[in-house]
Amino acid sequence: MIEVFETNSPEETDALGRKLGAEATSGQVFTLIGDLGVGKTVFTQGFATGLQIDEAICSPTFTIVQVYDTGRLPFYHFDVYRIGDVEEMDEIGYEDYVYGDGVSLIEWANLIEDILPEHYTQITIEKDLEKGFDYRKITVEQI
Numbered sequence: 001m002i003e004v005f006e007t008n009s010p011e012e013t014d015a016l017g018r019k020l021g022a023e024a025t026s027g028q029v030f031t032l033i034g035d036l037g038v039g040k041t042v043f044t045q046g047f048a049t050g051l052q053i054d055e056a057i058c059s060p061t062f063t064i065v066q067v068y069d070t071g072r073l074p075f076y077h078f079d080v081y082r083i084g085d086v087e088e089m090d091e092i093g094y095e096d097y098v099y100g101d102g103v104s105l106i107e108w109a110n111l112i113e114d115i116l117p118e119h120y121t122q123i124t125i126e127k128d129l130e131k132g133f134d135y136r137k138i139t140v141e142q143i
């Protein structure tokens with residue numbers, strides 16, 4: 001199943017993240033794909049709010065994973081942009097998070113496709129400057 005959403009402001013992108021976060025269930029894995037500056041962090045902040053997390057959310061680019069356990073479910077936020085080899089994921093306990101009881105969101109997941117679970121929700125965010133600076137096409141696909 002594929003759903004396509006169009007947003008025209010950071011607030012709308014945040015709201016879509018909130019909606020998906022509010023609907024997320026234990027054990028779900030979401031992948032987040034998009035170029036630098038496309039709004040992955042804005043989406044993720046909304047997603048965390050949907051999970052009832054009130055902590056500040058920032059991209060864990062240098063730590064690879066950030067764990068939030070103050071919401072209705074544990075939230076494991078990965079940013080694998082700087083991963084040199086998928087074996088590095090073992091070192092941070094990737095499988096414990098992804099196959100655990102929380103919700104995982106993995107930014108730049110296309111870099112670790114070989115170790116993604118069999119089923120996950122892929123979210124792709126794209127810009128189209130012809131439709132405006134804040135326009136985003138957000139595709140949500142069940143894999």
